[in-house]
Amino acid sequence: MPATLxxxxxxxxxxxxxxxxxxxxxxxxxxxxxxxNQPKKRPSPxxxxxxxxIGIVSILMFFMALASAFLVRRGSIDWIPVHIPSLLWxxxxxxxxxxxxxxxxRKRLASGDARGFRDFWLLxxxxxxxxxxxxxxxxxxxxxxxxxxxxxxxxxxxYVFTGAHAVHLLAGVGALLYVSFRNFDLAKVTRTVAADxxxxxxxxxxxxxxxxxxxxxxxx
Amino acid sequence: MVTYDDGAGGPSERIASLTGRVxxxxxxxxxxxxxxxxxxxxLVGMVLSALLRANTSWPDTAIPFLxxxxxxxxxxxxxxxxxxxxxxxxxLTAAPQLGxxxxxxxxxxxxxxxxxxxxxxxxxxxxxxxxVAMTASFxxxxxxxxxxxxxxxxxxxxxxxxxxxxxxxxxxxxxxxGMTLPRMPVTVWAWFVNAILSMLIFSVxxxxxxxxxxxxxxxxxxxxxxxxxAQQPQxxxxxxxxxxxxxxxxxxxxxxxxxxxxxxCFGIITHLVATFARRPxxxxxxxxxxxCGVGAAGFCVWGYHMFATGMNPYAPxxxxxxxxxxxxxxxxxxxxxxxxxxxxxxxxxxxVLFAIGFISLFIAGGLSGLFLxxxxxxHAAVSEDFVIGHxxxxxxxxxxxxxxxxxxxxxxxxxxxxxxxTLGKMHFWMTxxxxxxxxxxxxxxxxxxxxxxxxxxxxxALASAGGAIRTLVTVATIWTVAxxxxxxxxxxxxxxxxxxxxxxxxxxxxxxxxxIACPAPEGNxxxxxxxxFRGAYELAVPSGNALLPQHLxxxxxxxxxx
Numbered sequence: 001m002p003a004t005l006x007x008x009x010x011x012x013x014x015x016x017x018x019x020x021x022x023x024x025x026x027x028x029x030x031x032x033x034x035x036x037n038q039p040k041k042r043p044s045p046x047x048x049x050x051x052x053x054i055g056i057v058s059i060l061m062f063f064m065a066l067a068s069a070f071l072v073r074r075g076s077i078d079w080i081p082v083h084i085p086s087l088l089w090x091x092x093x094x095x096x097x098x099x100x101x102x103x104x105x106r107k108r109l110a111s112g113d114a115r116g117f118r119d120f121w122l123l124x125x126x127x128x129x130x131x132x133x134x135x136x137x138x139x140x141x142x143x144x145x146x147x148x149x150x151x152x153x154x155x156x157x158x159y160v161f162t163g164a165h166a167v168h169l170l171a172g173v174g175a176l177l178y179v180s181f182r183n184f185d186l187a188k189v190t191r192t193v194a195a196d197x198x199x200x201x202x203x204x205x206x207x208x209x210x211x212x213x214x215x216x217x218x219x220x
Numbered sequence: 221m222v223t224y225d226d227g228a229g230g231p232s233e234r235i236a237s238l239t240g241r242v243x244x245x246x247x248x249x250x251x252x253x254x255x256x257x258x259x260x261x262x263l264v265g266m267v268l269s270a271l272l273r274a275n276t277s278w279p280d281t282a283i284p285f286l287x288x289x290x291x292x293x294x295x296x297x298x299x300x301x302x303x304x305x306x307x308x309x310x311x312l313t314a315a316p317q318l319g320x321x322x323x324x325x326x327x328x329x330x331x332x333x334x335x336x337x338x339x340x341x342x343x344x345x346x347x348x349x350x351x352v353a354m355t356a357s358f359x360x361x362x363x364x365x366x367x368x369x370x371x372x373x374x375x376x377x378x379x380x381x382x383x384x385x386x387x388x389x390x391x392x393x394x395x396x397x398g399m400t401l402p403r404m405p406v407t408v409w410a411w412f413v414n415a416i417l418s419m420l421i422f423s424v425x426x427x428x429x430x431x432x433x434x435x436x437x438x439x440x441x442x443x444x445x446x447x448x449x450a451q452q453p454q455x456x457x458x459x460x461x462x463x464x465x466x467x468x469x470x471x472x473x474x475x476x477x478x479x480x481x482x483x484x485c486f487g488i489i490t491h492l493v494a495t496f497a498r499r500p501x502x503x504x505x506x507x508x509x510x511x512c513g514v515g516a517a518g519f520c521v522w523g524y525h526m527f528a529t530g531m532n533p534y535a536p537x538x539x540x541x542x543x544x545x546x547x548x549x550x551x552x553x554x555x556x557x558x559x560x561x562x563x564x565x566x567x568x569x570x571x572v573l574f575a576i577g578f579i580s581l582f583i584a585g586g587l588s589g590l591f592l593x594x595x596x597x598x599h600a601a602v603s604e605d606f607v608i609g610h611x612x613x614x615x616x617x618x619x620x621x622x623x624x625x626x627x628x629x630x631x632x633x634x635x636x637x638x639x640x641x642t643l644g645k646m647h648f649w650m651t652x653x654x655x656x657x658x659x660x661x662x663x664x665x666x667x668x669x670x671x672x673x674x675x676x677x678x679x680x681a682l683a684s685a686g687g688a689i690r691t692l693v694t695v696a697t698i699w700t701v702a703x704x705x706x707x708x709x710x711x712x713x714x715x716x717x718x719x720x721x722x723x724x725x726x727x728x729x730x731x732x733x734x735x736i737a738c739p740a741p742e743g744n745x746x747x748x749x750x751x752x753f754r755g756a757y758e759l760a761v762p763s764g765n766a767l768l769p770q771h772l773x774x775x776x777x778x779x780x781x782x
Contacts, residue, residue, distance in 0.1 A: 043335075044393065046393055047335045047336075047389050047390075047393040047394070050388075050389045050392050050393055051335065051336065051385060051389045054385055054388050054389060054419060055385055057419065057420070058381055058384075058385065058419045058420070058422075058423050059423070061419070061420050061421075061423035061424060062423040062424070062426055062427045063427075065423065065424040065427035065428065066427050066430075066431065069427075069431065069442065073442065078441065149434070149438050149439070149440050150438060150439030150440055150441070152441055153440075153441040153442065155440075156434065156435075156440035156441045156442055157442070159440070160430070160431065160434060160440070160442075164430070
C-alpha cells in the first residue's frame with residue numbers, strides 16, 4: 001500500500017516557512033539572481049573527506065588493473081626479473097618517515113601550535129621530495145645496468161609501476177605545498193580540513209608504495 | 221556573425237556571456253553543454269552508420285565523403301571505430317549520465333550546485349579535447365591515428381573519473397533536508413550507482429590505455445606478441461594468453477560500459493513510467509536493489525566477451541552464470557515497469573511513447589542477449605551480424621529512446637518550452653519502425669551465416685535470401701537516419717520559437733526540479749532551501765491518481781485536501 005496521510009504527518013514540522021509552495025510562475029527564463037547576492041559561506045567540509053575516499057578507491061582500481069596484468073604476464077618466456085636497486089629500501093624508509101612526520105604535524109595543528117605544525121609539515125614535504133629524487137636515482141641505477149623500459153616485460157612493469165606511483169606522489173607533494181602556502185582566509189576549506197584530506201591521500205600513497213614494492217619484490 | 225537586435229545587448233556583452241559560459245562552473249550550463257556535444261556526435265555518428273551500410277550494400281558506388289580516402293579494409297574498420305567511439309563515449313555515456321545527470325541531479329536532490337564545480341568544468345573540457353582528438357584520429361595515417369585514439373580514450377577516462385567522483389560525492393553529501401536515501405528519485409539512484417561503477421571501470425580503461433600507449437610509443441612489452449611468436453609451437457596455451465591480455469583489460473571496461481550506458485536509462489524510464497502512470501512505483505525498493513544489482517553484476521561479467529578467445533575452461537561457466545544472473549535485475553525492472561503501467565490511465569505523450577518503445581526494445585534486445593550469455597550457445601550465435609543486431613537494439617537504440625524520452629520530458633526544465641507533440645509522435649513512429657527493420661533482420665542474417673549444418677542447396681538458397689535482407693537493412697538505415705530530421709526540426713524549432721512554457725510543472729510530476737521555475741533559474745532554489753517530506757512516488761490518498769510533490773509540507777497538504 002502506498003504511504004498515506006498519517007505517515008506523512010508524523011514527519012517533523014519544519015520550523016518557519018511551512019514548506020515550499022510553488023513559486024510564482026513569472027520566471028521567464030532569465031532567472032533571479034537571489035543566490036548570488038548572499039555572502040558565500042564555506043561549504044560543509046564533509047564532501048572533501050568523502051571525495052578523497054572515493055578518489056582513493058578509483059586510484060587503487062587503476063593500480064589493481066596493472067597489478068592483475070603483472071600477475072598474468074609474469075612467467076612468460078621473455079620475462080627477465082628486475083633486480084631491485086637497494087636504494088629503493090632506503091626510499092621506502094624515507095616515505096614511511098614522511099607519514100610519521102605528517103601525523104606529528106597534524107597533532108601540532110590540533111593543539112594550536114601553528115609553528116610546530118609548519119615545521120613538521122615542511123619536513124614532510126621535504127621527505128616526499130627526497131623520495132621522488134630517490135626514485136629517479138633508482139631509475140638511473142637501472143639505466144646504468146642497461147635495464148630500460150623497453151628491455152623486457154618485467155622492466156616495463158617496474159618503470160610503469162614506479163612512474164605511475166611517482167606521478168600520484170607528485171600530486172601529493174603539490175597538495176602538501178598547497179596546505180603550506182595557501183591563504184586559508186580566502187579558501188573554501190579550513191587549514192585543518194585541507195591538512196586532513198591531504199594526509200589521507202598521503203598515507204594511502206605510502207601504503208600503495210608498500211604494496212607495489214612487495215609485488216615487484218615477491219612477484220619477480 | 222553578430223546581430224545587434226534582441227535582448228543580449230552589444231557585442232562586448234555577448235563576448236562576456238560567451239566567456240562566462242566557457243568558464244562557467246554551473247552544473248546546468250555544463251549539463252547543457254554535454255547535451256550539445258552529444259547531439260553533434262549523434263548526428264555525425266548516424267551519418268557514418270548510413271555511409272557504412274551504403275558501402276556494404278553497394279560497394280561499387282562512389283560515396284562523396286569516402287572517395288577522399290583509400291578504400292582499404294583498414295579504412296572501413298577505422299570508420300566503424302569512429303562511429304562506435306562517437307556513439308559509445310560521446311552519446312551513450314555522455315548524454316544520459318553527464319548531460320542529463322549534471323543538469324538534473326542537483327535539482328532532484330535539492331542541491332544548489334555539484335560538490336566540486338571546478339572539477340566538473342575540467343571534466344567537460346577533457347571530454348571536449350577527447351572528442352576533437354578522437355574525431356581527428358580518423359583523418360590521417362591509420363597507424364598514428366590509433367595512438368591519437370588511445371590518448372583520447374585515456375583523456376576521456378580521466379574526465380569520466382572526475383565526473384563520477386563529483387556525482388558520487390554530490391549524492392552522498394548535498395541532499396536537501398529530508399531527502400533520505402529511500403526518498404531519492406530512482407533517476408538519482410541510477411546516476412549514483414552508475415557513478416560508482418564508472419569510478420571503478422574507467423580506472424581500468426585508463427590503465428589499459430597507459431600500457432598500450434607505452435607499448436606503442438616507448439617500446440615497452442606489456443602486450444607485445446614477440447614472445448607469443450617465439451614460442452608458438454611448443455607451448456601454445458600459456459602464450460596464447462598474451463594478445464588476450466589487452467582484450468581482458470579492455471573488455472573489463474567495455475562490458476561494464478554497456479551498463480554505464482544503460483543504468484541512467486533504466487532510471488529515466490522508471491521515473492517516467494511512475495510519473496505518467498500517476499501511481500507509486502511497483503516495488504520501488506526492489507527496483508533500487510535491482511539497479512544496484514545491475515551495477516554489481518555489470519562489474520563482474522567482463523569475461524563473457526572472451527568465450528571466443530580462449531580462457532581457463534571453468535571460467536566461461538562462471539561468467540555465463542554471472543551474465544545470466546543479470547536477467548534477475550532486468551526482470552525485476554521489467555516487472556516493475558509493466559505492473560506500474562498496468563491498468564493505469566496513461567496519457568500517451570511523446571515521452572511516454574519513447575519510454576514504452578524503450579521497454580519494447582529492451583525486451584527484444586535482451587532476449588537475443590540470452591543466446592550470447594550462454595557460453596555453449598554463444599558459439600552458435602557469435603557471428604558479426606547477430607552480435608551487432610543484439611547490442612544495437614539493447615544498448616544503442618534502447619538507450620537512445622531513453623534519452624529522447626528524457627529530452628521530451630525535461631525539455632521545459634532545460635529550455636522553458638515544450639516540444640511539438642505531433643512532430644514528436646511522427647518522429648517516434650518512424651524511428652520505431654525503422655530501428656526494428658534494421659536490427660531484427662540482422663539477427664536472422666547472423667543465424668543464416670552460421671547455418672553450416674544445413675545441406676549445400678539450402679545454404680545457397682539462404683545466402684541469396686541474405687542479400688535481400690542486407691539491402692532491406694541498408695534502406696531502413698537510411699530511412700531511420702532521415703527520420704531524425706523531424707527531431708532536429710522539432711528541437712531547434714521549439715528552441716528558437718517564441719512560445720514559452722506557461723507552467724512550472726506541466727506533467728504534474730512530484731520531484732523537486734518541478735517546484736521551481738522553467739527553465740531552472742540561476743541558483744536553483746534560491747535562498748529558500750527545499751525540504752523533502754516524502755518519497756518521490758507517493759499518492760495523496762490511497763485511491764487517488766496524482767503523485768504528491770516531495771516538497772509539499774503536511775500542513776499545506778492537509779489544507780489542500782480539506
